[in-house]
Amino acid sequence: MxxxxxxxxxxxxxxxxxxxxxxxxxxxxxxxxxxxxxxxxxxxxxxxxxxxxxxxxxxxxxxxxxxxxxxxxxxxxxxxxxxxxxxxxxxxxxxxxxxxxxxxxxxxxxxxxxxxxxxxxxxxxxxxxxxxxxxxxxxxxxxxDFQAEQEAYMSQARAAKREEERVKRAEEKAAKEENKRLRDLKGYKHIMKDELMISNKELASKYASAEEMEEDFM
Known part of the structure; x- marks a missing residue:
């Protein structure tokens, strides 16, 4: 008692x-x-x-x-x-x-x-x-029942710890994926610099010039 x-x-x-x-x-x-x-x-x-x-x-x-x-x-x-x-x-x-x-x-x-x-x-x-x-x-x-109380508490504590670890792993995975996405975006920005970009109009003009040059050689 x-x-x-x-x-x-x-x-x-x-x-x-x-x-x-x-x-x-x-x-x-x-x-x-x-x-x-x-x-x-x-x-x-x-x-x-x-x-x-x-x-x-x-x-x-x-x-x-x-x-x-x-x-x-x-x-x-x-x-x-x-x-x-x-x-x-x-x-x-x-x-x-x-x-x-x-x-x-x-x-x-x-x-x-x-x-x-x-x-x-x-x-x-x-x-x-x-x-x-x-x-x-x-x-x-x-x-x-002291032993049953302790076992129930410890079981709940273990379950809570497992859930905490699962959430932590999910957060770490999400953070890694986000970091990778940001790195990829940064890489794309490096490739797609404004000074290297060509508009459709400029591209069409280049093709037209190329065709004219071919006609001159024919």
């Missing part, structure tokens, strides 16, 4: 930010394994806590997360930390899901990072009950 929450500014029926959280450390393992590239992972720094994820709308980057949504995620992960919920000035770490690193020997729910430079920090000064209460009112308990 996974818990879904809607951050501030969420509008039903529109592609928007979604916050979700595993029920326990065993479910966290599934979330670590079957997350999506558009997911951002949140955790209390140096303390045990729930694993909270923020699913970004397509085209939105880590740096684009609104301040209100970032605060919602940080407050929620702090609230779901046995030690962190009692403390002030708590550091929250967050990073893209694909930066999470799981190696043999790690405990259940434990993760590392591929690149420490991609791990950001956010400080929560204190618990804000108003935020927690608002998020709790939006909570839904769902039982999604």
């Amino acid at each position: 996974v818990f879904h929450f809607h951050p501030r500014g969420y509008v039903s029926g529109r592609e928007d930010f979604l916050i979700y959280m595993g029920r326990d450390k065993h479910e966290n393992e599934d979330l670590i394994r079957f997350g999506l590239p558009v997911d951002v992972w949140f955790h209390v720094d140096n303390l045990s806590s729930a694993h909270v994820y923020l699913r970004l709308p397509e085209g939105v980057n880590l740096e684009d997360i609104p301040a209100d949504t970032l605060e919602d995620c940080a407050q929620l992960v702090k609230q779901n930390s046995i030690q962190g919920c009692k403390l002030n000035n708590v550091d929250i770490v967050y990073t893209p899901w694909n930066n999470l690193k799981k190696t043999n020997g790690m405990e259940i729910g434990q993760v590392g990072f591929h690149d420490a430079k991609r791990v950001l920090k956010y400080k929560v000064d204190r618990k804000v009950n108003e935020i927690i209460n608002r998020l709790e009112k939006t909570r839904q308990e769902l039982t999604p």
Whole structure:
């Protein structure tokens, strides 16, 4: 089971930010394994806590997360930390899901990072009950198939990439053909210079002169 929450500014029926959280450390393992590239992972720094994820709308980057949504995620992960919920000035770490690193020997729910430079920090000064209460009112308990969701997303991503590459190839082909056409036109212009052009009248006159010359020799 996974818990879904809607951050501030969420509008039903529109592609928007979604916050979700595993029920326990065993479910966290599934979330670590079957997350999506558009997911951002949140955790209390140096303390045990729930694993909270923020699913970004397509085209939105880590740096684009609104301040209100970032605060919602940080407050929620702090609230779901046995030690962190009692403390002030708590550091929250967050990073893209694909930066999470799981190696043999790690405990259940434990993760590392591929690149420490991609791990950001956010400080929560204190618990804000108003935020927690608002998020709790939006909570839904769902039982999604994480693996199926990931496979469907990856399949769509591959199809979109193939279509993007097809369009790119078509544009490159069209550009080459247009360049060739322009080169050909330029070549024709070189051949058909005004000073080398002969009008029909001039051509007829030349033929007439040639005939007269032939008659003179006969």
